[in-house]
Amino acid sequence: MNYYAIKAIYTFEMARTWRTLLQSIVAPIISTSLYFIVFGSAIGSRIDEIDGIPYGSFIVPGLLMLSLLTQSIANASFGIFFPKFSGTIYEVLSAPVSSREIVLGYVGAATSKSLLVGIIILATAGLFVPLQIAHPLAMLFFLVMTCITFSLLGFIIGIWADNFEKLQLIPSLVVTPLVFLGGSFYSINMLPSFWQSVTLFNPVVYLISGFRWSFYGVADVNVGISIAMTLFFLCLASFIVWRIFKTGYQLRK
Amino acid sequence: MPPVVSISNLNKIYDSGFQALSNINLDINRGEIIALLGPNGAGKTTLISIICGIVNASSGAIIVDGFDTQTEYRKTRGKIGLVPQELTSDAFSTVWNTVTFSRGLFGKEPNPSVIEKILRDLSLWDKKDNMMMTLSGGMKRRVLIAKALSHEPEILFLDEPTAGVDVELRKDMWRVINRLRDSGVTIILTTHYIEEAEEIADRIGIISNGEIILVEEKDILIKQLGKKCITLKLQNKLDAIPEDLNQYELELSQDGRELSYTFNTTTTITPSVNNNDPSSNIATLIDKLSSNNIHFNDIDTKQSSLEEIFVELVANSKTNSNYMSKHQKKTLQEQQ
Numbered sequence: 001m002n003y004y005a006i007k008a009i010y011t012f013e014m015a016r017t018w019r020t021l022l023q024s025i026v027a028p029i030i031s032t033s034l035y036f037i038v039f040g041s042a043i044g045s046r047i048d049e050i051d052g053i054p055y056g057s058f059i060v061p062g063l064l065m066l067s068l069l070t071q072s073i074a075n076a077s078f079g080i081f082f083p084k085f086s087g088t089i090y091e092v093l094s095a096p097v098s099s100r101e102i103v104l105g106y107v108g109a110a111t112s113k114s115l116l117v118g119i120i121i122l123a124t125a126g127l128f129v130p131l132q133i134a135h136p137l138a139m140l141f142f143l144v145m146t147c148i149t150f151s152l153l154g155f156i157i158g159i160w161a162d163n164f165e166k167l168q169l170i171p172s173l174v175v176t177p178l179v180f181l182g183g184s185f186y187s188i189n190m191l192p193s194f195w196q197s198v199t200l201f202n203p204v205v206y207l208i209s210g211f212r213w214s215f216y217g218v219a220d221v222n223v224g225i226s227i228a229m230t231l232f233f234l235c236l237a238s239f240i241v242w243r244i245f246k247t248g249y250q251l252r253k
Numbered sequence: 254m255p256p257v258v259s260i261s262n263l264n265k266i267y268d269s270g271f272q273a274l275s276n277i278n279l280d281i282n283r284g285e286i287i288a289l290l291g292p293n294g295a296g297k298t299t300l301i302s303i304i305c306g307i308v309n310a311s312s313g314a315i316i317v318d319g320f321d322t323q324t325e326y327r328k329t330r331g332k333i334g335l336v337p338q339e340l341t342s343d344a345f346s347t348v349w350n351t352v353t354f355s356r357g358l359f360g361k362e363p364n365p366s367v368i369e370k371i372l373r374d375l376s377l378w379d380k381k382d383n384m385m386m387t388l389s390g391g392m393k394r395r396v397l398i399a400k401a402l403s404h405e406p407e408i409l410f411l412d413e414p415t416a417g418v419d420v421e422l423r424k425d426m427w428r429v430i431n432r433l434r435d436s437g438v439t440i441i442l443t444t445h446y447i448e449e450a451e452e453i454a455d456r457i458g459i460i461s462n463g464e465i466i467l468v469e470e471k472d473i474l475i476k477q478l479g480k481k482c483i484t485l486k487l488q489n490k491l492d493a494i495p496e497d498l499n500q501y502e503l504e505l506s507q508d509g510r511e512l513s514y515t516f517n518t519t520t521t522i523t524p525s526v527n528n529n530d531p532s533s534n535i536a537t538l539i540d541k542l543s544s545n546n547i548h549f550n551d552i553d554t555k556q557s558s559l560e561e562i563f564v565e566l567v568a569n570s571k572t573n574s575n576y577m578s579k580h581q582k583k584t585l586q587e588q589q
Contacts, residue, residue, distance in 0.1 A: 002327070008357025012346075019345060087341030091400070094305040094335050095358045096327040253267065253308050 005097045009105025013079050017113050028067050032121045035063050036128040050187050051218040056129035061212040062184025069150050071117045073171050076110035076154030081161055099245030110151035139214035145230045152237035159250045178204045188220045256280035257439050263313030265299055273299040275463045286440040288454035296463040297443035301410045305335045334401030338412040340393045344386035352399045359404035371399050391422040411442040427453050447563055461567045482515045486551035495545045
């Protein structure tokens with residue numbers, strides 16, 4: 001294992017975070033705080049409790065998930081896309097580095113950044129609404145697994161994209177709608193039964209439901225299914241990344 | 254001594270069907286500077302990209318210092334440094350950070366003293382805290398060399414290292430390359446500046462249409478393929494070349510004042526003269542001129558340059574289409 005290479009990529013990527021502190025850390029915190037102020041305090045104060053949880057607290061796991069997903073994808077996709085775009089990828093490709101080490105470097109850094117953002121947002125949420133974490137280990141599991149899985153997805157998008165428009169395409173047109181429609185701001189039990197069934201095809205539902213269970217002990221779907229789906233998404237993303245390196249898709253001609 | 258890089262039967266066909274390299278066989282000796290000359294699109298960059306692991310070969314094998322680039326890529330890539338043609342760099346990194354990053358990427362433990370030495374050798378020390386985006390093109394080129402040297406490679410690939418740099422910087426770069434060779438680094442450079450190859454290379458390989466036309470010691474190449482032209486300024490105007498001088502294929506200027514004799518520098522080009530020593534042919538020619546009462550008051554000689562040799566070789570090289578037929582492509586894929 002080329003540990004120095006993993007460290008070099010990881011350090012390089014994290015250095016970019018500190019260089020772009022406003023964009024990387026401050027911006028997601030401000031936007032999430034605005035959600036808490038608007039939905040949690042202003043509108044939320046007029047909404048009844050959901051499953052016995054005040055609305056402001058109920059939306060915390062969903063909002064956290066929204067940030068984790070978008071940040072993981074953005075960080076990882078830009079991390080690998082930019083060297084491709086600028087041409088500096090030649091150095092990574094010509095180095096004695098395996099595909100696993102490349103992924104550990106880039107995805108590891110993107111995961112770390114997302115975790116950092118997630119923890120800060122969680123702390124920020126505590127300033128606005130009362131928080132409780134019923135199952136801390138499960139919360140940590142969903143937090144870490146989501147960051148890794150969606151960083152892998154971001155890495156895939158970064159390799160697939162050959163221009164900046166494509167880089168934004170999936171996060172904007174696919175991921176964000178899935179998060180909004182996946183029960184971030186409501187319980188899917190509030191939907192008509194037909195739409196409840198349709199919603200179950202949304203993979204984000206399982207992540208949000210499991211994550212909310214870890215906070216308050218209530219879930220839209222069985223927590224076991226949420227855990228299984230989370231692991232399935234991780235395996236799927238890992239398999240796609242493995243295939244990319246195996247075939248050299250968009251990397252080696 | 255075994256070659257430090259050995260390339261056998263290397264082919265590269267892109268998905269579009271374009272054959273960039275065709276059956277390349279090349280040995281590179283340890284400690285030499287070999288220049289790969291060729292026109293744009295000849296396949297020079299593809300060749301070094303395959304050796305460095307950036308592009309996959311369609312078929313063939315590359316051995317670097319006894320290790321296969323496919324199966325033992327960690328060992329081979331660790332021995333190689335690459336300076337790309339394009340001035341690619343992370344604009345927001347400092348010189349120090351980007352060179353340190355490269356060393357780590359190649360699996361070497363941090364060693365600030367090594368980085369410092371490289372930066373000082375390349376006159377970059379006073380720029381170490383500058384961001385890459387603030388550097389001039391020439392300085393960026395030096396940083397790319399520093400990055401390629403950061404893991405102390407034995408073999409250095411320079412892809413058109415002086416493309417687009419001014420004359421002074423180019424000569425400065427040649428000094429850097431010579432210093433690297435003196436330190437034991439094997440250097441493979443691609444260029445389409447003939448002057449560059451003539452100035453610094455030990456051997457020259459000429460690539461055209463994805464094929465290596467020849468590889469030869471520079472001096473031998475110039476000697477073997479070069480031509481020399483002797484022009485005699487005649488004392489008196491000559492109306493026609495005497496018949497007994499026809500065997501020399503002389504050329505008389507229109508004003509009858511200059512007589513030119515062009516010959517190969519190693520063998521005579523005059524078939525009727527049974528002698529392979531050009532200098533003896535010249536002596537005979539001068540004797541015959543004298544006996545024909547043709548006298549001259551000045552003599553001018555011109556040796557053909559590497560550029561002229563290169564142009565002639567490339568022009569004569571095969572002009573086969575680079576596009577393989579579907580059948581050829583299928584056959585090659587079956588062989589793999």
